[in-house]
Each structure stands twice: as structure tokens, then as C-alpha cells.
Amino acid sequence: MMAKRKRKITEMTEKKNKKLKKASAKEMPPAATPGTGEAHAEGGAAWGAGQDTALELPELTPEEKRVLERKLKKERRKEERKQLRKDAAPSVPAKPSGAQLALDYLRGWAQKHEKWKFQKTRQTWLLLHMYDNDQVPDELFSTLLAYLEGLRGRARELTVQKAEALMQKSDEARGADTLPLGTIQRVRQVLQLLS
Numbered sequence: 066m067m068a069k070r071k072r073k074i075t076e077m078t079e080k081k082n083k084k085l086k087k088a089s090a091k092e093m094p095p096a097a098t099p100g101t102g103e104a105h106a107e108g109g110a111a112w113g114a115g116q117d118t119a120l121e122l123p124e125l126t127p128e129e130k131r132v133l134e135r136k137l138k139k140e141r142r143k144e145e146r147k148q149l150r151k152d153a154a155p156s157v158p159a160k161p162s163g164a165q166l167a168l169d170y171l172r173g174w175a176q177k178h179e180k181w182k183f184q185k186t187r188q189t190w191l192l193l194h195m196y197d198n199d200q201v202p203d204e205l206f207s208t209l210l211a212y213l214e215g216l217r218g219r220a221r222e223l224t225v226q227k228a229e230a231l232m233q234k235s236d237e238a239r240g241a242d243t244l245p246l247g248t249i250q251r252v253r254q255v256l257q258l259l260s
Contacts, residue, residue: 081129164200164208167191192224193253196231206251207256210258221259255256 170187194200
């Protein structure tokens, strides 16, 4: 019994929603129909080229009009609140990238800041990108070399191995697609420092 009643209520709601949609379409300003691309002065839609039949929508009852007006008003308020939130929201400053954080870490080390402390992720980033002129600018590379002097343990071993592998690759690729000259110079400097 209860299920039949719910079904009946939902069917009635669906019918009302369809009427409301039709009514809101009727209230919209005249526009071009999707199929023809032509605007109609009467505000009605024609079925196709050469046909003069306009689509007639049933009149709404006063209650349906009130419901439609409330619905439209609610949508307008929702849009206004959304716009206010968008305008009032403080702009969140962009987080610095990993590259920027690593370079700031290196600058802090060079200036012997009291707040500087070892950070493995920053060191790892520097070791991975130290041969790239775009990632580590030339003016900071000399600082990076000074930083590498204090490198110990496995990080030092891996850095030397990587530099030797890059030099070997460069020697084998003479004449072919080789590493950029700036990269080769950086690799040599690292090898001289750490070997």
C-alpha cells in the first residue's frame, strides 16, 4: 500500500517537473532553434524549414507559476551566493615547487642560516638535477659544488658512479647524439671534486 502511494507521488512530481521545464522554456527570450540556426520573432519554435506551426505550451495554474517562480528565485540566490563565495575567497598563495624549495635549501646552506637543517629530499633533488642548467642555474652551481664537498656515505658513492657513467656515455657517443657541453663540464667538475 505504502509503495503504491510513493510511486503515485513520484509520478505526480515528475509530471509537475515536466510542466515546469516547459514553462521555463516558454519564459526564455526568443532564441535560435538548434536545428535551423534562425531566430523567431514570436518566441515560439518552428519544427523545420517551410513549416509555420508553432509549439503550443499549456497554461500554468497559479500554483505552478508560484512553484516555478520560487524555483527560479532559488537558483538565482544560489548563483549569487556562489559568486559571493568566489569573490570573498582569499587567494591561496601558490606553493613553491620542489625545484624552488631545493634551491632555497642550497642558498640557506651557503649563508649558514641558523634555521638551516639537513633535508634528504632537498639533497636528493639537487643530486638528481645538478647537471641540468635549467634546473640548477650556473650562479648556484659553484655553491652546489661546495655543498658536495661535505657529501658522505652512499650519496657520495652514487654521485661519483653517476658522474662516471655520464662521462663514459659522453666518450662513447663522440660525434653522435652527445650530452650538451655545459653538462659535460659540470660532470667533470663533480668528478674532480669527489674523486
